[in-house]
Amino acid sequence: MTAPADTDTTVRPTIAEQVQAEVDRAIRRGALHVPPITLSDQSVGVTAKDVVFSVGTTRLYHYRPRVDEVYRVPVLVVTSLVSKPYILDLTPGQSLVEFLLDRGFDVFLVDWGVPRHEDRTLRLEDYVLEQIPACVKRVHEITGEPDVTILGYCLGGTLSAMYGAAFTDAPVRNWAFLTTPVDFTRMGMFSTWSDRRYFDVDRVVDTLGNVPGELIFMSFDMLKPAGRVAGQLRLIERARDDKFVRAFMLVDRWAADQIPFPGECFRQITKELFWENKLLRGELELGGRRIDLKAITQPMLHITAEHDHVVPAGASVDLSSAVGSTDREDVVLKGGHASLVAGGNAKYRLWPQLERWLATRSV
Secondary structure (H helix, E strand, O other), X not given: OOOOOOOOOOOOOOHHHHHHHHHHHHHHHHHOOOOOOOOOOOOOOOOOEEEEEEEOOEEEEEEOOOOOOOOOOOEEEEOXXXXXXXXXXXXXXXXXXXXXXXXXXXXXXXXXXXOOHHHHHOOHHHHXXXXXXXXXXXXXXXXXXXXXXXXXXXXXXXXXXXXXXXXXXXXXXXXXXXXXXXXXXXXXHHHHHOOOOOOOHHHHHHXXXXXXXXXXXXXXXXXXXXXXXXXXXXXXXXXXXHHHHHHHHHHHHHHHOEOOXXXXXXXXXXXXXXXXXXXXXXXXXXXXXXXXXXXXXXXXXXXXXXXXXXXXXXXXXXXXXXXOOOOEEEEEEOOOOOHHHHOOOOOOOHHHHHHHHHHOOOO
């Protein structure tokens, strides 16, 4: 007696077809201006803080001091437009913000918020020439101190550098840049995907307004196709390590919690930075102001991650030579884009380096 023949004739979609379906779904949601689906977790971003300034979706937070005496120069953290800022205040015990507060720093943070459909017209000028200066002014009003230290993470560092280059009299005492891109021709796969020969950025922005968060997440995920599988295998190997599992899942959750990107700013970054590399070449102009990084002359700390696949070292390495600072320090640390600031080893690698450098320049 022979076994019955397999009668399953189901045609299953290929991986490419599944990816295309997800892209199509994200585009449809964006074109219809459906509010983004985002994750939330009450255990992240919980360090005590107050909103001390707001404009549109942007919020300026002032974290409540945790020690009696603080350093004179306040620290203003400028975060990326691409992702939510809670990677810097991930969870108690795994928070760069918490660490700085415990070490006596007066910490403020710019949260750009989740862009709405009406925010699709925002440009670099809005962030660099208006919102960052307004936040710096508010920090001055609250603290009474004449200057600040600006700590920029990822694209937040790029925006901060543009601000410093636009305002040569900016009240900034120090600059600290973490994984900050300035050479957009060396952004790895991002540079390839945004090649003007293949990427119609005008069609994307004109159709969608804001670039959907689902597309942002997918682009990050495809930078390292095997990364998610490798991560899951590592998670299985250390499944009995509760501390590792929790840290891994929180960082992974943040990576998936992507938000839309303001359309006009996305168009501007694609054309003027990815296509023309105007920032590094000193040819970028915002609101009639020339953005020349040589105008930055204050002390500068420049930290890159050795295994950063989002902002490769080559994309940020030229920042140090592009600025006019004579007091500058370049540090390369083990870690990836997120693990550098919030991974299990961040408290042994990045955080002490940052404290040491800031402490001598914040009194």
